[in-house]
Amino acid sequence: MRPPIVEHLDILIVVTLSLNAVVKGIPLPYQKLNATSGPCPFHPSTFEPLPSPLPDNISMAIENVEKTFSNVIDPNTAPGAVFGIQYMDTFQYTQGIGVKHKGPPDELPGADTIFRIGSVSKIFVVITLFQLYHEGLVHSLDEPLSHYCLKFSIRDPYNSDDTVTLRQLASQLSGLPREAPCYSNATTENSCPLDTQEILKRLSLQYRVLPSWTIPSYSNLAYSLLGRCIVQKVHPTMKYEEYVEKHILQPLGLANTGFDYTKSIISKMAVGYDADGNKASLIDFGWDAPSGQMYSTINDLLKVSTFLNSAYGSSQPKSEILPANLVREMGLPVFLNYDGNTLFGTPWEMNFIDSYLVRGKGGDAPGYSAMFGYIPELGLGLSVVVSGTVNLDSAVQAAYNAVIPAFHDFMVSNAAVKIPYPPIPETYMGNFTCPFGAISVNIFKKSKILYADFNYSDGSNNLSYTPALKYHSELELQVYFVTSQMDCLLGEELALNNAWLYFDEPNIHMISPGFFFPILQCKFTRTT
Template identity: 40%
Template sequence: MKSFNHRCDFRIASLSKIFPTLMLYKLWEDGLVDSLDDPLEKYADNFTIKNPLGKSGGSLRDPGVRSPGLSLRRMASQLSGLPRRLRSTNLLWSGDTESALNLLKDEVLVADPGTRCHYSNVAFSLLANVLARKVAGSDFESWVSDNILVKLNMEDTGFNLTPRIQKKMAVGVYSNGQLAPLYDLGWYRPAGQMYSTTADMAKLMMALLGVSGGLVLRKDTLNTMLTPVLRCHDGYFANSTGTPWEINEQFGYDVVRKDGDLDGYAATLSLVPRLKLGLVVLMAGVRPGDQDLVNRAYSYLIPAVQSAFRDARKTVRPPPDPTPYVGFFTYRNMTFYEIKADSDGVLIMQQFGPQLDTTVPAKYRTIRLDYLQERVFRLVFESPYPCKLKFNSASVSLDIQDGQLFNFHVFTKKGVSPGFDSPGLNTYTVTRIAGRPFFISQ
């Protein structure tokens, strides 16, 4: 029996769809694609398909048809309306893109583009081959190798199941225990042909999260790629769709994932972008039907990472000179604050006075201000702290307050700030007062 390790190859099936999507974003980033919302017809002159569910019920190429349009972004986000596969074809179909375009002329869109989530292998194979030929001037697989695999040092990832690769591969197994054969996909290769290892997929995962040295896309482009495109209808297997992701929510975080299943193999690459957290699962066997292993893993990982971030000691920077910020302040004469500098020059703000927020324990009424730039600070709670404090039926979210910005007003002629705002907390004109006030008990 073959033992598994991080260099063992598995078929990754529909995780292959990540690579046509990366190609689209890279060509757009480089200015070779004008817009992610360019229509497919711009790059495939002879593309036409019937669109009976469009407003005019015609073809996407008919004059006067007012359709949302089959755009490149919609092709990469399961919003194209294209069928799952071409009529009379399977994954082994050996036709070419011209043949595919000819078959599409008598096909119908199953949904008006951009209106409904519908899974399509056709969309990704067509997108990959059209962009490679018309824009990149290369074949798709060579482009992926040169622009992604080599850059990320993914040396155990590829398309061709050569004898050398087959010797390294985990053996796929059907649910009945029968061994699954290895075979090459035909024209649908961009949608599901690739193989990889957990080590290589971890490299890709870090690049997608923007946390590795070998970045394929700029961070602003990655943010666009990881943003949900449309909320899906009830009955679809994800809450929202993205490019090329299926997106659900767990613990208030978007979990961005791509699953793949193909004859004895199952694979998942998933990301929690806000936490810079990711998980790769490659299986030689059928995905368990009675539980979602990824959701179960995140039920432990997300709270643990949340806790680690909160508990980590944060570096708080002092301003060049604390003097302009030190003093007493009030918000509408209801709440009062003192700002002073500690021995390191870091600003400390503490609430006092008769209107203390008694729902917040004393240790959470003292906060530190992290200097970002002139007159701008970030609020930092002492760690650790709970996300929410529960008091009877009410709760106070400290997690929301932590990290909010304080914007101090322009200094007066005396060289001090007359007050500050916290736009994120919808709090404006917290005003400087001359000294600590005296309060008379009623």
């Protein structure tokens, strides 16, 4: 059966494995011809440990990061900071800058110095959501919040008649107000000394800011509702803070991360300062704790980025926190902003730097600022904490501009791609044709790698692409592009990389007469 020709946008065309050719009359997958697009940026799929000593460009990049964050320091309003860089689970670099507190004795903050992390706390709300979803206690990420907080309601001036879901809350697309309605009860010690019942009662009198699934509108309220409601529903005797401590912090070994500011914790903290240089008070966020109450250290934050990065790449160790597939789902973007570069995820604020999507979460609490980030495609994590309320956006951008090219270059130059080689390569080597049209394949070997040179020629177009072939069994080989040879969208639409070739049984001379290539719905027959 000839597969249908598909119309794609304004161009009705068909494609061969040349992937760039306009092919007339051949019943194959389609593409939109885009003369301006180049090959998709190449991201290595393997992660090699860093050598010792470090490569010069990585050492220089780390020095530039330290200079960048040193410029954030202000001796009066932000006297101390610590940053850390993590690569895979094999390399970690941390550095303190400035002082742990103003006044004698001068003490350098370190990787285990505790700082408040503000909205970086929201990461743990999302991990909680995905954990409960994995365990079946949350049935769907798209369930209404009202399934977990039965009395939840809010006035809707848009008459949108839509429900607020867990996924919307976790990705800033719920349309809820920015802050919890704690105002009249806030004190200098506790900014929200209320319970969920009172919050829901007050919220029922307020209006939504936007309909859901329109554009992001940042909401601390959304994350506190999400954390409080789902834990209260599935573990009625456990507070949200207790759940996070037992099911996330302890399993990850985050010994210096938590919610309660005990004397022991305070003794290990950097002192935070306000915009006037005065010591900031450690205000309790009360009911609103899920959205911004937590403290942590650079060492602990790098453990979190190591955990998140471990779900990518060829080696994915099992985790009692979350399975790798859900960690990867958690790292996906949800909304692309109109600038075409910044995105929202769950709970990430994202942007592209040198073709890499940086997943980040910034946070502020009185007297402190923090920024957490990771790039799983590089196995890279970068975090910084500061003992003052400062805008870290430009400094973090500059830090990534330094480290991303350095680590990318290292990975590209040291990519150890293992392409399994068949025991008898001659079984597959030779020329093959497809009866549908002018498509030919020449399978050959070079340096212990088997390649398939796919060619299309109709007299006016002569195009070819040459992926490698991975050996899996005597009759099963797999396409693998060692480098990018097509634009990103086209490659994803065609689903060519990692596609399978199914060979016929070899004859008595161990030569296969042909193979079936499902992506083209074509049986290729040997000609030589």
